[in-house]
Amino acid sequence: MNDPQLSRSTLSRIDGTAGARRHFRYFDYMMASFVGILLLSNLIGAAKLSRVGGVEFGAGILFFPVSYVLGDVLTEVYGYANARRCVWMGFFAMVFMAVMSFVVVAMPPSPDWGCASSGDALFAEVVGRTSKGAVCQTTYVSVFGSTWRIVLASLIAFWAGEFVNSFVLARMKVMTQGRHLWTRTVGSTVFGQAVDSVLFYPIAFLGTWSHAAVLTVMVTNWAMKVGWEILLTPFTYWIVGFLKRHEGVDVFDTDIDFSPFAQTDAV
Numbered sequence: 293m294n295d296p297q298l299s300r301s302t303l304s305r306i307d308g309t310a311g312a313r314r315h316f317r318y319f320d321y322m323m324a325s326f327v328g329i330l331l332l333s334n335l336i337g338a339a340k341l342s343r344v345g346g347v348e349f350g351a352g353i354l355f356f357p358v359s360y361v362l363g364d365v366l367t368e369v370y371g372y373a374n375a376r377r378c379v380w381m382g383f384f385a386m387v388f389m390a391v392m393s394f395v396v397v398a399m400p401p402s403p404d405w406g407c408a409s410s411g412d413a414l415f416a417e418v419v420g421r422t423s424k425g426a427v428c429q430t431t432y433v434s435v436f437g438s439t440w441r442i443v444l445a446s447l448i449a450f451w452a453g454e455f456v457n458s459f460v461l462a463r464m465k466v467m468t469q470g471r472h473l474w475t476r477t478v479g480s481t482v483f484g485q486a487v488d489s490v491l492f493y494p495i496a497f498l499g500t501w502s503h504a505a506v507l508t509v510m511v512t513n514w515a516m517k518v519g520w521e522i523l524l525t526p527f528t529y530w531i532v533g534f535l536k537r538h539e540g541v542d543v544f545d546t547d548i549d550f551s552p553f554a555q556t557d558a559v
Contacts, residue, residue, distance in 0.1 A: 302537070302540075303536060303537075303540060303541055303542040304540060304541045304542070305541070306542070306543055306544070307543070307544060307545070307546050307547045307548075308372055308373055308462075308543060308544065308546065308547055308548035309373070309547050309548065310543075311370060311371035311373065311374060311541070311543035312371065312373035312374060312548075314541070316370060316374075316539050317538060317539060318535055318538065318539065319370055319374060322362065322365065322366055322370070322378075323366070323378045323381060325362055326362040326363065326366060326378050326382060327381055327382045327385050329355070329358050329362065330356075330359045330382045330385070330450070331382075331385055331386065332355070333352050333356035333358070333359060334352070334356070334386060334446050334450075335389065335393075335436070336352070336355075341501075341505075341509065347512060356517075357481075357485075357516075357517045357520040357521060357524070358524075359382075360454075360457060360481055360484065360517065360521065361477075361520075361521065361524050361527070361528055363378070363379075363454055363457055363484075364457070364461055364477045364480060364481070364521075364528060365528065365532055365535065366378050366458075367457075367458045367461045367462055367465075367480075368461060368465065368473065368476075368477075368532055369532055369535045369539065369543070370539075370543060371543035371544075371545055371548070372458055372459070372462040372545045372548050372550060373548055373554075375458045375462075376458065376552065376554075379451070379454045379455060379458065379552070380552075382450065382454070383447065383450065383451050386446060386447055386450065387447065390438070390443045393436055396436070397432065397433055397436055397437045401425035401426065401428060401429040401432075402425050403423035403424065403425045403426070404423075404424060404425060405424060405425035405428050406428065407424075407427075407428040407431065407432075408431075409427050409430075409431040410424035410427045410428050415427050439496075441495060441496050441497075441500075442496045444495060444496075445492045445493075445496035446492065446496075448491050448492075449487070449488045449489070449491040449492035449495070451552075452487050452488070452491055453484045453487045453488030453489075453491070454484065454488075455552050456480075456483050456484045457480045457481065457483065457484025457485075458480070459550050460476070460480040460483050460484065461476045461477065461479075461480035462545040462548070462550070464476035464479055464480065465544060465545070466544055466546055470544065473528070473529060473532060474525050474528075474529075477521060477525065477528055478518065478521055478522055478525070481517065481518055482518055485514050485517040485518060486514055488517075489510045489511075489513055489514040489517070490510065492510075493509055493510040493513075494506060494510070497509075
């Protein structure tokens with residue numbers, strides 16, 4: 293599959309350093325979307341183990357891969373340096389979310405705090421023996437509370453996996469001279485999601501889940517993430533084509549320091 297929707301003759305080819313210094317029309321929107329989806333996918337469903345049709349998988353798999361698709365788009369359209377800024381922005385946003393979650397969850401509940409669970413007949417006896425607030429606190433913790441292991445695993449896995457994803461895509465783009473977009477979006481996801489899964493599940497759940505469950509979910513989620521990337525390829529082509537046409541450039545990272553800690557001259 294080539295890139296028929298892109299007319300390279302209408303795009304100015306620039307290197308990664310020039311891309312880092314350039315102001316782009318839609319970059320801020322893409323960064324906000326990337327960070328927003330990242331936070332939501334980690335807040336909702338990250339720790340839930342589901343079974344559908346006999347297959348076990350983490351529930352967050354349904355939406356988290358969208359952040360990887362956006363990560364691919366950011367690197368492909370805006371270059372590695374700008375994608376690196378987004379990864380760090382997402383990382384620090386996740387740190388803030390973790391700190392805020394720990395503080396809010398740890399605050400003592402008011403006995404009069406009402407919620408859906410406190411009005412459920414199933415918990416009437418518990419409410420009578422304790423308080424509405426005690427029941428609500430329990431349900432609140434079950435939704436928004438995360439152990440330090442899950443938080444640490446999320447931060448490490450995201451940081452490492454996303455940088456591997458962006459690096460592989462940027463290098464493959466130069467190697468393929470910008471052709472065959474699908475090879476680098478899928479290829480980068482294979483490596484990036486492998487690193488993400490290999491780090492996240494053992495750090496978060498080894499010792500809590502059985503070894504077999506950790507291995508099964510780790511491999512299944514990796515395969516599902518790659519499958520999602522393949523299924524979303526038409527969407528990736530569309531959004532890459534749209535952004536490149538409106539930005540008017542094609543960024544090739546031929547001169548970029550790929551260290552996650554490198555400084556850029558972005559304005």
